[in-house]
Amino acid sequence: MFSRSLLLVLLGLSCLQSFTMAQSANGADLCCFEFHKKPFPASNVVSYEETRSECSLPGVIFTTKKGLRMCVDPEVEWVQQVIKSKSSA
Numbered sequence: 592m593f594s595r596s597l598l599l600v601l602l603g604l605s606c607l608q609s610f611t612m613a614q615s616a617n618g619a620d621l622c623c624f625e626f627h628k629k630p631f632p633a634s635n636v637v638s639y640e641e642t643r644s645e646c647s648l649p650g651v652i653f654t655t656k657k658g659l660r661m662c663v664d665p666e667v668e669w670v671q672q673v674i675k676s677k678s679s680a
Contacts, residue, residue, distance in 0.1 A: 623650030623662030630669040631655075633676040641665070 622642050635655050642650040642662075651665045651674065663670045 621652060621660070621662075622646035623648055623652070625662065626650065626664040626667075627661040633673040636673055636677060639674060639677055 623646065636653045637656055638654045640652050640654075642648075642652065649665060650662050651670060653661045653663055653673065655661065665671070665674070
């Protein structure tokens with residue numbers, strides 16, 4: 592009886608894990624809880640991605656030439672300018 596209960600628990604955990612992995616494959620794996628406020632040149636940004644819609648704060652994650660990932664506020668003008676410059680490139 593104990594082994595049957597243990598098997599059900601393990602099966603449930605594996606289903607939960609695969610569901611969680613599938614959801615994170617649809618967007619950025621991170622949510623932003625605070626934003627980098629100081630502007631920096633668009634030339635330092637190699638890519639950007641929006642955070643998932645499930646995140647409490649909408650955000651954008653910039654990846655720099657040095658591999659740093661920074662959360663920025665998509666409503667701020669300098670962030671919009673960087674996104675615009677990367678979209679047209």
